[in-house]
Amino acid sequence: MLVRWLIGAAVLALLPLAAHAQSYDERPAKPVLSTEGFNFERRIVEIAMRDGVKLHTVILVPKGAKDAGILMTRTPYNADGLTSLQKSGDLGAVLDGYDSAPDVVVGGGYIRVVQDVRGKYGSQGIYMMNPAQAGTKWNPTKTDDSTDTYDTIDWLVKHLPESNGKVGILGISYDGFLPLMALINPHPALKVAVPMNPMVDGWRGDDWFHNGAFRQTNMPYVWEQVATKDNSSPWISSYADDYDLYLNGGSAGAIGKAHGLEQIGFWNKIVAHPAYDSFWAEQAMDTVLAKQxxxxxxxxxxxxxxxxxxxxxxAVYRALKSKDAGGDMVYLSMGPWYHGQEIGAASNLGPVKWDQDTGKTWRRTVLSPFLAHYLKGIPMDVAPVTVFESGTNEWRRSDRWPIAEATTPLYLKPGEKLGFDATPGDVQTVDYVSDPAKPVTFVPRPVAPIGYDGDHWTGWLTSDQRPVSSRPDVLSFTGAVLTAPVKIAGVPVVHLTASTSGTDSDWVVKLIDVYPDQVPGDRAMGGYQLAVAMDIFRGRYREGLGNPKPIAANVPLKYEFALPASDHVFLPGHRIMVQVQSSWFPLYDRNPQSFVPNIFFAKPGDYVKATQKIVVSGADASFVALPVVQ
Structure with missing residues (x-):
């Protein structure tokens, strides 16, 4: 007992020393960052909206700024993180920011503002993915991104004495959708908007669907973006190959349930609206802005x-340009970029080289003078339309887009040939078997998750199509070697006549530039199959995008859908190819090829093989209408 007492006493005697030792820390309680060498002042403001909700706003004011224009970006991607200081190395501290094009922002001397949208990161309030206009059935609240932008601009012009009272808004992707919302009842101080790669219509051809086919590889984004305020809950996968993840998971609905997506309100909306109903149509920003x-x-x-x-x-350009009576309010720039590449280095896309840094050229000659004109009053020489012409690799100026309409038919022919002359006579078909158990990949396996590391995701649209050209479930119609250039500048339109032995089907059509077998000085491009424009169409919507119907089995039917816009020259020595297939996996969910009311809930037994037949001769021969510039 005595020994135990002595030990206890010794421990008690040591406690004050231990407590004292733990109170010593070589870190300051709250570090104060040195601003030595900074060329801006960083201000953090919680700006109150009309309903009292405060939005976290980072303001970067260049030192010595006077009569400066304001450039703002609203974002769901963390305003603090996107304006955080970078390790300076030998460059010193710089004014920077997300979606900025730093050379334009810094060079222009603009006051930079980046704000968290409602419910994300530092901002108060609820969060809705791409919320619709306030007061509609899709947004029962009294606020939206247009009212929040208005209220923010109103505060900025009243509280930033260094500004000239002129505000511009720009951003990419989701942050490109937000400048579009700002155009609804815009604040008088909003003088210019630059929506870059904006999310506009989630069903027709942006993030969530393409012509009814669901982009299931965006499911991790839905979870991570909505589940928590700060994107701290990751999507978990035990697969190294996304092909296995989505194939073994079954339908997109089953995969979503297994990963907890049924907790997410936006996911439940996607699943409940697989067709192009009012949920999608009434929120499409081209439609919304056409009424403003x-x-x-x-x-x-x-x-x-x-x-x-x-x-x-x-799509927004088309909707707004028809309202531009003076021809000086709506502009379009289109470059040879992946999503958002215009603000960075852009001399190539994958192995395809452009002979120049197209991003830098565009920022210097188009974006910078455009912003300076409206925020500083400096005269500009910017064409209504500035488009990069791939093939010749030259920038072109125009007063309109498209330059040409899709009126030149390029026919699919017997023997997987391709030509500008139709094949007369009796109906002939070329067929293949589409098996949902072995879908065609959109990139070679293993398929990495979506991300911006390397060229897997950023460059996949320019990736070589040869890996699938020899598959028996992919048809590759190839034309003769060109002896003269073929220039297209507009929207190619698919006119496919096809039958399926199933009762539903997807149709993927690709317009491809096939390089010569040898390319002097660029061995990697020898025989390269560069997709110029390609997209998918879900067959059940043949009679109406909001009206899914079973396909009559084994009956040749006509399908018409547009491919993405393109400005490209097929050069002499090259060939033109059109590929046709019925899956594009795992980017898009598999069509079971037997009609079910909602493909999200397709069961394993619904997935069946189907024989697909493409009509290649006679009056109803399939073709792609090209916007050829004569």
């Missing part, structure tokens, strides 16, 4: 190989 007065000069920025939002920018 045109008050703010706007430049829509599109990427010809945008792997995320290839549809939206040109």
């Amino acid at each position: 007065p045109l008050k703010v000069p706007t430049m829509l920025v599109a990427s010809q190989w945008d792997q995320k939002d290839i549809y939206g920018a040109t």
Whole structure:
């Protein structure tokens, strides 16, 4: 007992020393960062909206700024993180920010504002993915991204004495959708908008669907973006190959349930609206803005190989340009980029080289003078349409887009040939068997998760199509070697006449530039199959995008759908190819090829093989109408 008492006493005697030792820390309680060498002042403001909700806003004011324009970006991707300081190395601290094109922002001397949208990161309030206009059945609240932008601009012009009272808004992707919302009842101080690669219509051809086929590889994004305020809950997968993940998981609905997506309100909306009903149509920003007065000069920025939002920018351009009576309010830029590449280095896309840094050229000659004109009053020489012409690799200026309409038919012919002359006579077909158990990949396996590391995701639209050309379930119609250039500048349109032994089917059509077998000085491009434009169409919507119907089995039927816009020259020595297939996996969910009311809930027994027959001769021969510039 005595020994135990002595030990206890010794321990008690040591406790004050231990407590004292733990109170010593070589770190300051709250470090104060040195601003030595900084060329800006960073201000953090919680700006109150009309309903009292405060939005976290980072403001970067260049030192010595006076009469400066304001460039703002609203984002769901963490304003603090996107404006955080970078290790300076030997460059010193710089004014930077997300979606900025730093050379344009810094060079222009703009006040930079980045704000978290409602419910994300530092901002208060609820979160809805791409919320619709306030007061509609899809948004019963009294606020939306247009009212929040208005209230934010109102605060900025009243509280930033260094500004000239002129505000511009720009952003990419989701952050490109937000400038479009700002055009609804815009604040008088909003003088210019630059929506880059914006999310516009999630069903027709942007993030969630393409012509009814669901982009299931975006399911991790839905979970991570909505599940938590700060994106801290990751999507978990035990697969190294996404092909196995989505194939073994079954339908997209089954995969979503297994991963907990049924907890997410936006996911439940996607699953409940697989067709193009009012949920999608009434929120499509091209439709919404077509009903608004045109008050703010706007430049829509599109990427010809945008792997995320290839549809939206040109759709909004079409909707707004018809309202531009003076011809000086709506502009379009389209470059040879992946999603958002225009703000960075852009001398190539995968192995395809452009002979110049197209991003830098565009920022210097188009974006910078465009913003300076409206925020500083400096005269500009920017064409209404600025488009990069791949093939010749030259920038072109125009007063309109498209340059040509899709009126030149390129026919699919017997023997998997291709030509501008139709094959007369009796009906002939070329067939293949589509098996949902062995779907065609959109990139070679193993399929990595979506990400911006390497060229897997950023460059997949320009990836070589040869890996699938020899598959028995892919038809490759190839034309003769060209002796003269063929220039297209517009929207190719697919006119497919086909039958299926099933009662539903997907149709994937690709317009491809086949390089010569040898390319001097660029061995990697020898025989390369560069997809110029390609997309998918879910057959059940043949009679109406909002009206899914079973397909009559073994009956040749006509399908018509547009491919993404393209400005390209097929050069002499090259050949033109059109590929046709019925799956594009795992990017898009598998069509079971037997009609079910909602493919999200397809059962294993619903997935069946189908024989697909493409009509290649006679009056109803299949063709792709090209927008050929004569």
